[in-house]
Amino acid sequence: MSIDQPSILSYLHPYDVLSSDARNDILEQSTWINVGKGQQIYACGDHLKGLYIIGSGQVSITDASGAPLSLLNRENSFGERGLLRDKIAVTTATADEDCRLLCIPAALFRSLLTQHEAFQRFFDRSGPAAPSRKADLTSVRVEALMATGPAVCSPDTSIKTAGRIMRDGRISCLCVVADGGLVGIVTLRDIVNKAVAEDLPKDTPVSSIMTANPRVLPPSAIGSDVLHLMMEYRLGHLPVVSAGRLVGIVTQTDLTRFQASHAASLVAQAAHARSAADLAEITARIPGLLVQLVAAGNRHDAVTRMITDIADVVTRRLLRLAEEKFGPPPAKYLWLACGSQGRQEQTGVSDQDNCLILEDGTSDTDLEYFQPFAQFVSDGLNACGYVYCPGDMMATNPLWQQPLSVWKDYFKGWIASPSKEAQMLASVMFDLRPIGGDESLFDDLHAQTLNAAAGNSIFTAHMATNALTHATPLGLLRGLTTIRAGEHRNTIDTKLNGVIPVVDLGRMYALQGQLPALNTRARLEAALSAGIISESGGSDLIDAYDFVAQTRLEHQANLIKQGRAPDNFLPPATLSGFERSHLRDAFVVIKTMQSALMQGRGALA
Template sequence: MDDAVRTIQAFLEAVHPYDSLPKDELARVAGSFIRREYPAGTLVYSLGDALEGLFLIKRGGVEVVDRNGALVSLLAPRNTFGERGLMRDGLAVTTARTTEDSVLLTLPKAEFQRLLAQFPAFERFFNRGRSAEGRDPQLATLKVSELIARRPVTCEPATSVAEAAKIMRDTKVSSLGVTEDGKLRGIVTIRDLSNRVLAEGRSPAVPVSQVMTADPVSLTPDALGSDILHLMLERGIGHLPIVEGERLVGMVTQTDLTRFQAVSSAVLIRDVASAESVEEMAAVTARIPQLLVQLIGGNHAHEVVTRLITDIADAVTRRLLQMAEDELGPAPAPYLWLACGSQGRQEQSGVSDQDNCMMIDDGASDADMEYFAKLAKIVSDGLHACGYVYCPGDMMATNERWRQRVSVWRDYFRRWIATPNPEAQMLASVMFDLRPIGGAARLYRDLQEETLAEASKNSIFVAHMVANSLKHTPPLGLIRGFATIRSGEHRHHIDMKHNGVVPVVDLGRVYALMGRIPAVNTRARLLAAGEAGVISHSGARDLVEAFDLIASMRLENQATLVRSGRKPDNFLAPSDLSDFERSHLRDAFVVVRTMQSAVGHNKGALT
């Protein structure tokens, strides 16, 4: 092996997925790369060029622009480019140019395809698609890390048993990890305090080191749920410390196992349907974060997770409608409660406010409208109590503007379409995501068909909706590939909602409008748009894959926050991601930016 190949191999050892290859295979691959030097400003390839292979930056930088000349990415050493063209028909789908004197390594096309076919890790890295099929989160096959319910509660060996009992009482736990300098030394449980202190008549001042179970059996976070079950049954224990090295990272108890098996969307919906009060329902919805953790831990696709979580919100809403009617009496006229926003699209995550409205039969009298005002307040207040907080923009049925007869709603939509000012664009965007939840669905069915037909024929309205869809952009920056928040609580984070999911949601809404597609769910809209020819099959495929990755990483981050004892939110720190994850997330944002550029330049003729 000559020095040049040896240098390339050393470089590849720090680049994923090459670092996953066997050593002899890595040496072979290193010898396949072609090394070239490019002065600053050199055109590497243009849109439509036949690609000779996959490009990897060893030194320098490269800018990638789309077919419209819009910058989609600025790449640095260890970044790869050109793979999208190679995985299609071998033709470049972007244009790449060096931004400084650079050294690029080129992996020949045939060698790239061989690696994809022979090495699963390599194929997974470059295949961004996520399967829509999930699997049930079976307790026995889940990793232990998915079962840890909270941060471990600990005390020191010298802590008195009286103080230990107070800690357990105040933190509502049944065991403490006994640690010294961060290392696990033992475990003390409520049962130990009963059997080894009270039953023996020992003083409450006795240190826990004298009554604890020293050097307890433990597991690591990457063990399986079956390991917990086997150990608990074999040893007759109810508490199992989880350690990394000697450091205690969690405690799994029999209660945790029971809670895990009791939490499923079906169980939560059953409990909601049988709840007799708002307080009972709030106790049910408080279990949603744990459901999120389990669904993510069970490798469910993001659209399955959000659908199951939204189903619970739907069930809560319908139960509240029934409770309101029980309190106020039967509705004096047919009505329909509709959800918009993420609930309307069936895309709720661990963070959701309420967005809703009400359509009422035209035969309702003014006196009848007073009834519906009271009903809306009961339902909205109940949703707020259950964690679906009031909409900051007052997009709720409690606002008289959004609690109207069908004829008024028809007039709303007609005016928004005829005069698409900024407010009309915003309101139309929200209302195009409407989905009936409870009541007379017929009140909306005809209105939806009429609105889609009228809106799609109005080219000015469509153009305004396109412009509105471009207000949220992916966080692609010139430094390390991401533009993060610059100040405040979420400094150096990406907003995975407004700059991640929302740009795709907005595109999906525009495609649905142009194709008169009745689907409200974003993923369903994208797939239907591809089938209807509103966008190309390849464009639809790329955008679906990008959306799958962005939405999945958003949910995974929320599940991570829940596991650490924090409330889920939409802010992700790129620094928390591996090179592998950052690379794919950047690629997904590039796809979204490219599709936005296409819709912005083509308006009425999307490609």
């Protein structure tokens, strides 16, 4: 059913605060348009015609990478964020159904913002033009988070049928309805823990395993209500009920997507920034994003991936700005990141580690172009909070700004003569990941290097020794040991002595198995699947890594909430006895796997 067109603005906020004459003027200057199912209304980067209000149908909004941001229905509006930023779309809108839309012209929309304070407050409250009032779980309504039309079944549906519905729909729960009302919810976990584990007959009705009369929320509730209920009662799904009728469902995945949309917003803004100063204003909001993502219960690797995505876009934008400043590059180039950005593991504390690969045949005159070019990008990254690398592992260093053939010689030399410096350099460079430029310059280089390195037993032995240089903070009796002196006295370095030992192990496993993954957790999972490490040792190590990395992120988020700069130095005294015990156990696992690597029996650990 579509909205009654003549009265559409009379009850939609903030139009309802206007006089009837003003609303009629808006309708006279606006246009009703019909959009067919599957048609794109606008794409990211398009010039926006105006603000759209949905009269009927459904519209999906995705970010620049195609990730879903929201699903909008009748009475929702969209396009305002782009109109607040030079009328350029920062998202893509597509009709999921046949739609009838009211388009308020861009000029009229902007005049309404300047003429009516209610409009300014309503539309500017969460857009990029007002970062201090960005939306979060305390302001977003459940109706904006929920998935509409949740899958349902009746109480007498068999568990076999329910399982098939969930499998085919790639969903994790079914709402159980009877006589038009919600009577329960059944999840994949229910089927596993209550049906499979208890060996119930396949024709057993879901009513015997469902959660009866589940906790629900109305569409008018806010996101933090969802989060708090989920955390308090350990829920993964919350049905949304209005006037006794099931209208939607919110899952933990929906919360994650909402939080990710903030990252997507920063990505979209960074992609169109006009200067390094503009980029610095955007990246200054990353600490707040980290706090939100951690508070929403996101796993550490999801958080660091989102934060790294922003760094990638910032880097690419600086490369484009450098090309605008210095002119088209005289030769093909590829900017690569190593370190935490290369592994997609950036947190609230990250320096820059990068390099340049140039095409072979680049002349000395051409090389003169790339020195100020690299300096511009590196200076911009520093201004954005990605501080200069203390070890000068940056593209501004002539050593790391070389033609492809030189880079190949570098790797060959490090592998053939694995000195201590060569081991260190190889460790860093095994985490190289292309960021911007011509990626063909990196084709096969990583795979060829892994193959050559894995085939040199002397090199791999030296690399294994190098991987053990970072010790866990365990004493003789396997108790936690802290830094004894200096400004970080009585703390544990959760990066150097916590995360890095696992990073080193993951890199060694990737080398042993010639695994292409760069991300540490992905390397551990790949090593486990490939049999490089045993089932028990690998599973324990992944759990240990997750606990240490999550503890590190939570520590940084806590510092940010206190108004302090994030760091990696965690005072164990601030943890509960339970947390300290688990942290110690995690370090024991890591140390055990280090010992296994040293003894050459990683697959048996």
